[in-house]
Amino acid sequence: MDNGASSYRRFLEGDEDGFIEIVRDYKDGLMLYINSFTNNIHIAEELTEETFVKLALKKPRDSKKSSFKTWLYTIGRNTAIDYLRKNSKLQKIPLEECPELTSDEESVERAYIKEENKLILHRAMQCLKPEHRQILWLIYFEGFSNKDAGKIIGKSTHNTETLVYRARLSLKAELDKEGYIYENL
Amino acid sequence: MKTYKEMAEDALRRAEKQKLTNAKRKKLFARAAVSVFCFAAAVTCIDIWQNAPVSEMPPEITTLGTESREQNTTVKPKEKPEQKKVITSFPANAVCSYIAPGNGEYLCFIEVNEARKKYAGQDVVFLLAVDIFSEAENGEPHLREVSDEEKAAEYKRLADDGFDFYEVTYWDYQGEEARKVYHTALAAELTEEQLQGFKPSEKYGYTFRFITNGDSSGINDDKINAVTNFHTPFIV
Numbered sequence: 001m002d003n004g005a006s007s008y009r010r011f012l013e014g015d016e017d018g019f020i021e022i023v024r025d026y027k028d029g030l031m032l033y034i035n036s037f038t039n040n041i042h043i044a045e046e047l048t049e050e051t052f053v054k055l056a057l058k059k060p061r062d063s064k065k066s067s068f069k070t071w072l073y074t075i076g077r078n079t080a081i082d083y084l085r086k087n088s089k090l091q092k093i094p095l096e097e098c099p100e101l102t103s104d105e106e107s108v109e110r111a112y113i114k115e116e117n118k119l120i121l122h123r124a125m126q127c128l129k130p131e132h133r134q135i136l137w138l139i140y141f142e143g144f145s146n147k148d149a150g151k152i153i154g155k156s157t158h159n160t161e162t163l164v165y166r167a168r169l170s171l172k173a174e175l176d177k178e179g180y181i182y183e184n185l
Numbered sequence: 186m187k188t189y190k191e192m193a194e195d196a197l198r199r200a201e202k203q204k205l206t207n208a209k210r211k212k213l214f215a216r217a218a219v220s221v222f223c224f225a226a227a228v229t230c231i232d233i234w235q236n237a238p239v240s241e242m243p244p245e246i247t248t249l250g251t252e253s254r255e256q257n258t259t260v261k262p263k264e265k266p267e268q269k270k271v272i273t274s275f276p277a278n279a280v281c282s283y284i285a286p287g288n289g290e291y292l293c294f295i296e297v298n299e300a301r302k303k304y305a306g307q308d309v310v311f312l313l314a315v316d317i318f319s320e321a322e323n324g325e326p327h328l329r330e331v332s333d334e335e336k337a338a339e340y341k342r343l344a345d346d347g348f349d350f351y352e353v354t355y356w357d358y359q360g361e362e363a364r365k366v367y368h369t370a371l372a373a374e375l376t377e378e379q380l381q382g383f384k385p386s387e388k389y390g391y392t393f394r395f396i397t398n399g400d401s402s403g404i405n406d407d408k409i410n411a412v413t414n415f416h417t418p419f420i421v
Contacts, residue, residue, distance in 0.1 A: 023193035056200035
């Protein structure tokens with residue numbers, strides 16, 4: 001049983017510290033994943049909190065078919081998609097026009113991604129299609145297997161592998177453009 | 186950006202608030218469901234009662250309540266036609282405002298016309314208020330007030346012409362506390378043939394309408410007294 005699951009079990013038994021531990025361990029990663037949908041770190045923060053509210057309110061029983069983290073990211077993804085559906089008509093403002101957004105995103109990014117190489121990778125991912133950005137985040141930064149990432153995004157393992165392959169090619173092309181060579185890609 | 190502690194505390198607080206809101210909503214929904222059920226049951230009962238054959242209704246007849254009314258009207262118990270259903274109200278899908286009919290003209294309110302269409306060919310009578318208007322002389326566009334004496338004479342003429350008039354009771358809400366207050370009014374029981382063949386006097390205009398209670402329900406046709414002698418004043 002991973003830490004998230006044991007913390008969640010404690011929370012279900014009435015220990016609020018279990019919930020605080022979950023937020024501590026998963027807040028930043030989940031926020032950056034949701035940011036790959038919203039492209040706005042403040043909205044991503046709100047949706048991350050919303051995901052935790054759902055967890056605290058509904059106290060859903062973990063299905064045990066996948067890890068707690070996979071399950072939490074699935075709830076986060078659904079929350080982000082719901083938000084995008086409801087707000088599809090909102091006007092999008094380019095990131096460059098909101099310097100405070102960029103700096104907030106960078107500070108979360110720096111706190112979560114320690115390695116310099118991965119930071120370069122993450123920034124190159126911003127130019128990819130949302131679908132590619134999302135799957136690469138799950139695989140490269142959260143360490144999910146293709147199978148678990150497939151569960152989160154609702155695709156079969158085979159389709160997920162194909163998506164990862166295409167996303168990798170796009171990322172490579174993007175890095176080439178910038179003159180970076182990333183050996184582990 | 187929030188720290189993990191702030192986010193955890195906010196999430197727990199929001200979840201708690203949401204739980205309370207959900208509980209309130211559930212309570213409200215339960216109350217609304219009970220109210221809707223009671224209302225539906227009441228409407229069904231009223232519908233069954235209103236559609237019951239006339240012969241099943243109690244033959245209760247009330248007398249006039251005040252001395253002045255006894256002086257002003259001669260009342261005899263109504264002899265109801267056994268088979269005829271009395272239509273006292275009808276729902277209309279529109280709200281209309283009317284221009285008072287000119288002398289020698291008459292009109293039926295929309296709900297009366299709807300009821301006439303609905304019961305066409307059936308042996309029913311309509312219990313209607315007959316309002317009397319009169320245009321001002323010398324071509325002025327205004328209506329002049331028809332005196333009680335003139336009304337009495339005209340109702341008498343109509344009664345002689347075959348109109349059956351009754352005194353009926355209806356209620357409305359009055360005052361700040363919306364108390365139910367009962368009133369009396371004069372109503373004619375008319376068949377479709379009488380409405381079609383109505384001959385207005387050249388001196389007056391007429392409207393035919395249902396008399397309704399404060400909640401728009403039809404009046405109770407149990408408490409009807411037939412009126413044959415018309416004196417003033419008339420409470421319509």
